[in-house]
Amino acid sequence: MINYDMLMNNWLIIVGIIVFLAGLIGLFLYLRHKNKSGYHAEKNIFASAESALFDDSDINTPHSTTTHNEATGLFQDGFETEQQAEADSATPTQPSELIIVLFVIAQHEIGFSGTDIFEVLQDLGLVHGKKRIFHHYGLGESKTQHPIFSIANIMEPGVFNPEEADTFHSQGLALFMQLPGPFGGRVAFELMMNTAQRIADTLSGIVENDRHQPVDASVINELRQKINQFEQR
Incomplete structure (x- = not known):
């Protein structure tokens, strides 16, 4: 039986990994467009170590920015802890979880508008909720209590605020x-792959892997x- 409580406890770690990967995308986009038109992208998602994605208690407080090395260090500390735990274990174990990531990256410098993002995601059956990001719970009678997959903003602080939908832009999801x-x-x-492609088609984006x-x-x-190899482990 799947331990959903344990999965939810790992939620912040999962989003943290996504945030780090998205940061690399944001940095690439910034460098790609900087020399073309002097475009300055919004701050990258991993710039704030105190982002609401990582700590619910800060959800309504200002966030100070940190350096790339400081933010990266947060992830490295977690990885080192896991590696040490594995080294201390006498019996090797198979991976207990697998995370699959896709990106939908804007083709235009202005990015995706918040209004368009909310409209297309809601049209595709996603729900704005926990952690202020979007979640897909299934279709029709096949809905579940826990998200099948989720969608975060690659721009800091990684969330979608409905009250700002008509004023913000994002370089990707x-x-x-x-x-x-x-x-x-x-x-x-x-389901996630099909959703990513439909978002890309609607918003003029490109689907990329991690x-x-x-x-x-x-x-x-x-x-x-x-995925097949993981499920056959």
Whole structure:
């Protein structure tokens, strides 16, 4: 039986990893456009170590920015703790979870408008909720109590504020899912992949994997195989 309480306790770690990956995307976009038109992107999502994504108690307080190294150090500390725990274990174990990440990156310097983001995500059945990001709970009678996948903003602080929908722009969206989850991995991935492509088609974006590679048939097959191997462990 899936321990959903444990999955929810890992929620901040999952979003933290997504935030770090999204930071790399934001940095790449900034460097790519800077020399073309003097465009200055919004601050990257990993610039604030006290982001509301990481601490609910700060959800209504101002956030001070930190350096790239300080923010990265937060993730490294977590990874070192996990690595030490693994080293202390006498019996090697199989990975207990798998995180799949996709990005939808804007093709235009202005990015996606907040109004368009809210409209397309709601049209695709996503719900704005916990952590102030969007979640997909399934379709029709196949809805679940826990998210099948979620979508965060790659710009700091990673959230979507409904009251600011008509004033903000984003350079991209991060879609992520965790396995095991409420659906089988293959079904959940196909739903997330289809959603990412529909967002890209509607907002004129590009779907990329977690290595910043455009998603094509070979990348999709690679992700499917990765999921199959995990579920057969």
